[in-house]
Amino acid sequence: MSVNEVNISGIGIHKGKPSSLRVVEKVNKGITFYSPAGKIELSPEVVVTDINSIHLATVLKAGSAEISTVEHLLGALVQFAGGADIYVSSDEIPILDGSALQFYNAFIKAGFLPGINPIALKKETSISFNDSKAIIKPVKNLNDAVYNIILDYSNPFLGELTYSYRPFTDSFLTSIAPARTFALEKDVKTIINMGLGKGGSLENTVIISENGPLNPDKMRFNNEPARHKMLDLIGDLATLNGLPKASITITKPGHKINAMIAKEIFKMQTD
Numbered sequence: 520m521s522v523n524e525v526n527i528s529g530i531g532i533h534k535g536k537p538s539s540l541r542v543v544e545k546v547n548k549g550i551t552f553y554s555p556a557g558k559i560e561l562s563p564e565v566v567v568t569d570i571n572s573i574h575l576a577t578v579l580k581a582g583s584a585e586i587s588t589v590e591h592l593l594g595a596l597v598q599f600a601g602g603a604d605i606y607v608s609s610d611e612i613p614i615l616d617g618s619a620l621q622f623y624n625a626f627i628k629a630g631f632l633p634g635i636n637p638i639a640l641k642k643e644t645s646i647s648f649n650d651s652k653a654i655i656k657p658v659k660n661l662n663d664a665v666y667n668i669i670l671d672y673s674n675p676f677l678g679e680l681t682y683s684y685r686p687f688t689d690s691f692l693t694s695i696a697p698a699r700t701f702a703l704e705k706d707v708k709t710i711i712n713m714g715l716g717k718g719g720s721l722e723n724t725v726i727i728s729e730n731g732p733l734n735p736d737k738m739r740f741n742n743e744p745a746r747h748k749m750l751d752l753i754g755d756l757a758t759l760n761g762l763p764k765a766s767i768t769i770t771k772p773g774h775k776i777n778a779m780i781a782k783e784i785f786k787m788q789t790d
C-alpha cells in the first residue's frame with residue numbers, strides 16, 4: 520500500500536527561521552512529531568500552558584523537544600481520519616499564508632482520508648481564565664455539535680464579533696481554513712519587543728488599525744478575525760486527536776483557555 524505524505528516549507532512567524540516538515544499519514548490514530556531535539560506524542564498533556572509561552576501560539580513540549588505554532592497545521596490535520604508522523608526541521612511550524620488553507624489542500628491532494636474522530640464528553644463543565652469563559656456541554660448527535668465564540672476588542676473597526684461553527688457538518692475548507700492570523704496595529708510594537716513576530720509580514724498576517732486592515736488585499740471575510748479564532752480553537756482542541764462532540768461557547772477565546780478546555784476533556788476520558 521502506498522504511503523500518503525506531504526512536504527511543506529516556509530518560515531516560522533515568531534522566530535523567523537526557515538522550517539520544513541514532512542507529514543506522513545498513518546492508518547491508526549495518533550500524531551507524533553519528530554524534531555531534531557526529540558519526539559513528541561500529541562496530547563493535551565504536552566501543551567505548554569504557561570501564559571508567557573502560550574499567549575501568541577500553541578507550544579508543545581516533551582523532554583528537550585519543543586515545537587511551536589502547531590495550531591493551524593493541527594486544525595487542518597484533524598479533518599482527516601488517520602493519524603500522522605510529522606517530521607519537522609526546526610522548532611516552529613511554517614506560517615505559510617497565516618491560515619490553514621495550504622495545509623488542508625496539500626492533505627487533500629496527497630490523498631489523505633477525510634473524516635473527523637468525535638470525542639464524546641461524559642458531563643457538562645465550565646472553565647474560566649481571567650476574562651475568558653467557556654461552557655462545554657455534551658450532545659447526543661454529531662449534527663448537534665456546535666462551537667460558538669464571542670470576541671470583544673477595544674478597536675472601533677472590529678468591535679464585538681460572534682461566530683458559530685458546526686465542526687462535523689460545516690465546510691472547514693470554505694468557512695475556516697482560509698482565515699488568516701491577525702494582529703491589532705497597536706499591538707505590533709509590543710509583539711516585536713517580546714522578541715516575536717520576526718517572520719511576520721502583510722503576506723501572512725492581517726494587521727488591523729482602528730480604520731480597518733492595512734493589507735492591500737483587505738480581508739477574506741468581513742469577520743475573518745472571528746473565523747481565525749475558530750481555527751485556533753479547532754487546532755488547539757485537535758491535541759485530543761479528534762474534536763469534541765459538544766456544544767462549546769467561549770467568551771474571549773485564546774490559546775490559554777483553549778488548552779484548558781482540551782486538558783479538562785482529556786481528564787474526563789482518563790478518569
